[in-house]
Amino acid sequence: MNRFEMRERLENKLTKKRFEHSLGVEYVSGCLAMVHGADVNKALTAGLLHDCAKCLPADEKIARCQKHGLPISQVEFANPELLHAKLGAYYAREKYGVDDEDIRSAIEFHTTGRPAMSLLEKIVFVADYIEPNRKPLPEIDEIRNEAFSDIDASVAHILKNTLTYLDSGSCGDTDEMSVRTYKYYTSLNSED
Ligand SMILES: [Fe+2]
Ligand SMILES: [Fe+2]
Structure with a gap:
């Protein structure tokens, strides 16, 4: 396709x-x-499809993950929105004919990130946060600047803001993977 x-x-x-x-x-x-020397076509496809499973009701997200044998963690059960990432990676292959592993993992980790992300994973993670249709978020100008000059710094910055927001929010379900990703990229940035 x-x-x-x-x-x-x-x-x-x-x-x-x-x-x-x-x-x-x-x-x-x-x-x-x-800017960062990644495969432009892969990045376009991953970016386009990253939220392809987003608009299903929460119980459908759970039901479809179960149907397709995709594992659901406790945090994901409590916060089924998170499941759109792994379900999206699955649908990228099954419904959109994406065979490429790099593209699928960029979709799978676009919400929480993960330590030691590939360049394509970082690109989609960051693009999701900075794209122009987003309503204004704190420090967005600085994060957009970092996205093009120091992508690891922008990953750390985004997670810092996301975790602050999650901690102060009503749900309290901070995904453990986001915390691990944040720690990884903060330590990277403090080394130099
Ligand atoms: Fe998403
Ligand atoms: Fe998104």
């Missing part, structure tokens, strides 16, 4: 707003790939 066909399918699966966000992440992922 080419990206044109992917966009057509995706538009039917997402809300208007989520579809616009996906186009924003597609383009920004492509730009970041150009």
